[in-house]
Amino acid sequence: MASRIEVGFKNGIRDALGEKVKKRIIDNLSLPVEKISTVEVYTVTGDLTKDELKEAASGPLSDSVIQNFSINIPLAGNFDWLIEVGFRPGVTDNVGKTAREAIELLLGSNIGQRKIGVYTSRQYRICGEITKNDVEKIASGLLANDLIERYQIVSKTDFNFACGMPVYIPQVSGKAEVTVEEINLTAAGIDELLKISKDRILALNLTEMKAMRDYFRNKKTLDTRKKMGLGESITDVELECLAQTWSEHCKHKIFNSLINYTDGKKKKIIDSLFKTYIKDSTTKIRKAKGRKDFCLSVFVDNAGIIKFNDDFNLVFKVETHNSPSALDPYGGALTGIVGVNRDPFGTGIGAKLIFNTDVFCFASPFHKKKLPPRILHPRRIYEGVREGVEHGGNKSGIPTVNGSIVFDERFLGKPLVYCGTASIMPARIKGKTTHEKEIKSRDLIVMTGGRIGKDGIHGATFSSEELHEGSPVTAVQIGDPITQKKMTDFLLIARDRGLYRAITDNGAGGLSSSVGEMATYSGGCELDLTHAPLKYPGLQPWEILISEAQERMTLAVDPKKIKQFLELAKKMDVEATVLGRFTDSGNFHVLFGGQTVACLDMEFLHAGVPQMTLTAKWKQPKNRKPHFAPPPDLGKALLKMLSRLNICSKESVVRQYDHEVQGGSVIKPLVGAENDGPSDAAIIRPILDSMEGVVVAHGICPRYSDIDTYHMTACAMDEAIRNAVAVGADLDHLAGLDNFCWCDPVKSVKTPDGEYKLAQLVRANMAIYDYTTAFGVPCISGKDSMKNDYQIGKTKISIPPTLLFSVIGKIKDVRKAITMDAKRPQDLVYIIGETKEELGGSEWFALQKVIGNNAPQVIAAKAIKIYRALHKAMQSGIIASCHDCSDGGLAIALAETAFAGGLGMNIDLNFVPYRGKKRNDYILFSETASRFVVTVHPEDKRKFEKIMAGNITRGIGLVTSDGLFQVTGLGGKLIIKEKISKLKDAWQKPLNF
């Protein structure tokens, strides 16, 4: 029999969660609720006695100082409505798991043969005069996500005060018999092939289905199959495995396609964007750097590896988790961060995680229009994603040091959730280099960490499609950072003791992908799914193979070391299971219950996917020319600009992330006199005994895509590099990561403008090549997410093409680092770099509701000169503050520098080196790239100007102590005079919730 334990706060104890929910209901739904009390509910199965239940309730499950509990009767309390929210069967319940383990430990040997289960739910007891309809709105619109949670609503009059809510156990039921289905492809026609792909969510096109069919028509294939005891038909295990491996998500088919590109004048045939523009640029840069090349492993492993110093290597990877976050923002983002953690952790021989980054793209949280079906309100996505990354990062003990939030209406269709993680590894362990993988035939396949469930099935194929009516629920997962932390604690010890040979993560495609990729090192594998630890019975072999259940790593272990490996795992309370062995048979061979259920040729599996041929046609868009007069009150304009979502402070989000755990924090995301100015980049010291630092920064500017993705990309790259340089990074030791999020660029009935969108992708790649090589900043890793569209019925929303460019670099001595806040009155204010009339796609134009046509263009040669000179000035210790000019241009950079330093500023625009139509608003808000605002103590003036000689550098004013931000315009009239407190207030308010 199951029992219910309810835990609530004693009278007089503040219910902070209840208050937070109340505030959200009032803010988001405008409903008049007076009070909300929360009650935690533990539904316990396993026939515990009354005394045992009491022991559990009064022990681990409640805190006697502040809480009451009740067993099998409801907790007393007043309310008008009660909502209870619990998980649906099979959804990860981390609290339930922890409660079960706690009860098991509590009972000790008294537990006997009993099997304990704990399922959690939460009650929200609402006081307030609201209708059932309102309560429904609260439950479905705020508290529960129907995809993963169920809720019950009871009114005070209907509530049974004697028995309370009925017991409900969200157990996965039904023990389906194990079946391996066979599908005959050989005889299938075109329609049938397409139907198979669609019905099974394989996301494969006709050519790919045909390639599969041809493989099964091949005599050699059939001979091998016969030997293995397989028939002529493909098994569902093989079909699903191929679909995962060949998915856009895993194989990057668009990036590797053959593209006929034309820009209207010239034509070009591109055989793989990835190879032509990304991989080849890195090769070229490494060659040019010669002995100074710091790259160690690029594009081959889970993440890129560069040298940090002679003894340590740095690893960095950025991923996206857009589609899952659209469906379940909390679970999607949580899984995004703990998921990307496993990439750099499972790179080379394995590396310790040292920081996270996060960049989100949302629609306005103040969105007022009606929402299309299946789209969650952007405010809900914002808060859910924020909380997911908070739990994922904080609970894993990894500081979240850098990020941003970008807003555009079109991210309503799909939010973008970029999560990045870096790690550090000794350059050698026991004399062996650590950045490469090696696996020998006969090494054992071992899986560690979490168990396998139905969660995350079809994640890889699902993210290779647009969000549609039938998007699968199982694609949503909830991560468990503590299970993962326990596993990584264990694996780092196992690594240092040399207990395993190779490691990789289980991400998209699950075992199918992790074992499949590792098997390429030895030349084959024999995987027995019978041994796979499951969360609950009833999984079919194909589900076990492709499940994306979280917190799992796959390892290759020398049979001689397996005993030690498993013993250490057991001791450290980490599940580890041998699932087979690596071979050199040339086959990806899978068994279940002694029977072969899949046997695919390795070559076919990994290289058999046919190359797509696509057409890309570029046509320069002609946006409406802006016609608006310069506003009479530029002070007011500045206040408005500071309040724009893309410019305003993101402090409320940043504060909720632990950005200094691990003790190496040097430049935090928030800096300045009141610890609240916006940092350009982050610096940490991963080795506490050393003053060498890691610099991380990023650039992102999707608005310029409305003009030309070439310049969008160039600007994002320049912004990332400029941000890193602004805090003191050395340009010669910077590596980049490219993360493309595109809307579907393949022309089809659904996407008639596919050729233009593909041309946008081509141009972005051309910029990657041109600017990585120009700056000497090689890409070491990257990722693309190509189907960021929403289509249900006639509504189609495509995101603006978005490139996130992240950089990781080095600063030799962190004590030379610079922050962006003005330091002292009387310091001189300089602008570095020429300002041009480049307002196309700018925040200023966006405020006037125009796009324009002149997006900023990056002139790399000039930028490099500036970056090197500035770095030299920083090294000689004569820069007081440095802030990059980006969104909102010079005016925003100046205002931020002033109010972050708690100081005023007097600026004269007549001194600003400027080219273009003479307008004060243009000079203030143009977003020309490669510019900085720098302050310098007067005594360092000469030295500074000498170092900067040959670069456009001009003194434009002074830092003042009066707390006033004053700007003299062209012609000498004072055009802005505002208190910095007022400017800061305008900047801080919008997202302060």
Next chain:
Amino acid sequence: MPRKVKAIVLTGNGTNCEMEMAQACKLSGADVVDIVHISELLYGERRLEDYSFLNLPGGFLDGDDLGSAKAGTNRFLHAHITGHKEMLFAQLLKFINAGKLILGVCNGFQLMIKLGLLPALDDNYGRQSTTLTHNDSGRFEDRWVYLKTNTQSPCIYTKGVDILYLPVRHGEGKFIPESSSILQQVEKKNLFAFQYCQKNGLPTIDYPANPNGSINAIAGICNESGRLFGLMPHPEAYLYRTNHPRWTREKLPEEGQGLTIFRNAIKFIRSKKF
């Protein structure tokens, strides 16, 4: 010859500040600093009695899923040492009774509170009489706060400290005593070693200087001997000048001021009083 100081930093099941806590012990001059996974204690491979200074670092024991450090407390109370009759908690009590030092930071403080190691009025170890719960803001926050030292406190860790500036990084740091009589005793015996204060040193209950709404602005408490001490802010997060959020604009000593807490502990162990 001065007494050797052996420090143990306990990890596992979600702790995450062990590296910097060990670094703090090392920089303060401890002779031995071992980061020990709790399984090593539970398997009897290492024993607490071999150390004189136990560090319980911050983190999220078992994800704080049942409330901060609740499941961790349950483990400490009910876990056996494999192959021995001894319980882990008995080993811990022995350590305390030997007059040795325990420092709990953040999650480690929450653990000490919920295990009843603090304030442990009348040396009644194991009875929880206060708690640390959700911040009034209902959110986790990372922000630096000023702490005012209670100079009357027996706390051996805060000697010579007046005002300290450290980061808090928690969602459950609000100190609440079980009753007003417990609070009275904590105050009478000066067990509150640190209070959240304004820049000028005035204790405050106002957010954000008091980041969680702690009763009487209490940020850290000790036991009556002053040898057991727990606090929500992180002294191990401020070991270097460059950890300070305003190091690029203020004149600061090269050494981080959080180190004082650890130096005091080690000085005490080397002293005759130990």
